[in-house]
Amino acid sequence: MIMRPGQPLLLPANPVFIWGTLLAALLLNMLPLGRIAWMPDLLAIVLVFWSVHQPLRVGIIAAFIFGLAMDVHQTALLGQHALAYTALSYFAITVHRRLLWFSVPSQAVQVLPLFAAAHAIELGIRMLGGGIFPGPIAALAPVLEATLWPVVSVLLLAPQRRAHDPDENRPL
Numbered sequence: 001m002i003m004r005p006g007q008p009l010l011l012p013a014n015p016v017f018i019w020g021t022l023l024a025a026l027l028l029n030m031l032p033l034g035r036i037a038w039m040p041d042l043l044a045i046v047l048v049f050w051s052v053h054q055p056l057r058v059g060i061i062a063a064f065i066f067g068l069a070m071d072v073h074q075t076a077l078l079g080q081h082a083l084a085y086t087a088l089s090y091f092a093i094t095v096h097r098r099l100l101w102f103s104v105p106s107q108a109v110q111v112l113p114l115f116a117a118a119h120a121i122e123l124g125i126r127m128l129g130g131g132i133f134p135g136p137i138a139a140l141a142p143v144l145e146a147t148l149w150p151v152v153s154v155l156l157l158a159p160q161r162r163a164h165d166p167d168e169n170r171p172l
Contacts, residue, residue, distance in 0.1 A: 010160040013054050017159055021046055022058070026066060030073050037134035040144040043070065044088055044118055045152050048111055051092035052099055053157075063089035080125045088118040108149035115142035 025046040033039065043066060050058035067082030074081070091114050092099075099110055119142050127133065 008161065010157065013057070013160055015057060018050055018054060018057055021156060022050065022062070022066065026069060029070060035074070037138040038140040038144065040141055040148055041115075041118075042148075044085065044115065045145050045148055046156070047085055047089055048092045048114060049149075049152055049156055051089045052096040055093045055096050058089075059093065060086050060089050077125055077129045080122055080129075083125065084118040084121040087121055088114055091117070104150045104153050107153070108146045111149055112142060112146040115145040118142075 022043070025043040029041065029043045047058065047063050047066065051063070063085040064082050067080075067085035068078070070076070070081035070085075071078050092111070095110070095114075099107055102110060116139075119138065123134075123138065
């Protein structure tokens with residue numbers, strides 16, 4: 001893969017770390033905070049992150065399974081989160097090569113439509129099932145998720161960063 005100039009080489013991602021962060025995000029989503037319409041979906045952010053950075057390890061099937069777990073936990077229509085997370089993962093994998101060429105703040109702008117589409121899918125299914133419209137405050141959730149993107153990127157890429165090597169003669 002051709003890398004951007006100035007982009008550091010990363011160590012391979014540990015599969016235990018990947019799945020551990022996904023499970024931690026799932027558990028954070030399951031905290032009993034009540035159903036707040038503007039609350040960012042941490043599992044969606046971590047799913048998109050790993051779908052962009054490790055598309056062969058975290059894909060559509062993992063997104064579907066985590067979506068079903070969220071559906072069961074929130075007693076939502078079965079498949080509401082599963083469909084939204086599956087679409088989110090699919091589109092993240094679709095744009096992952098292009099997305100990695102941008103800086104992290106620019107990536108946040110690029111993933112904002114993905115998060116907005118996932119929330120629109122969830123809202124559409126909820127409304128078809130006879131749910132109550134949460135109001136325009138629900139549009140704040142994708143914006144907060146895109147705002148959290150740089151923080152999540154720094155935290156989840158930290159174990160893969162190489163230590164700075166002061167040797168000027170070695171290219172890597």
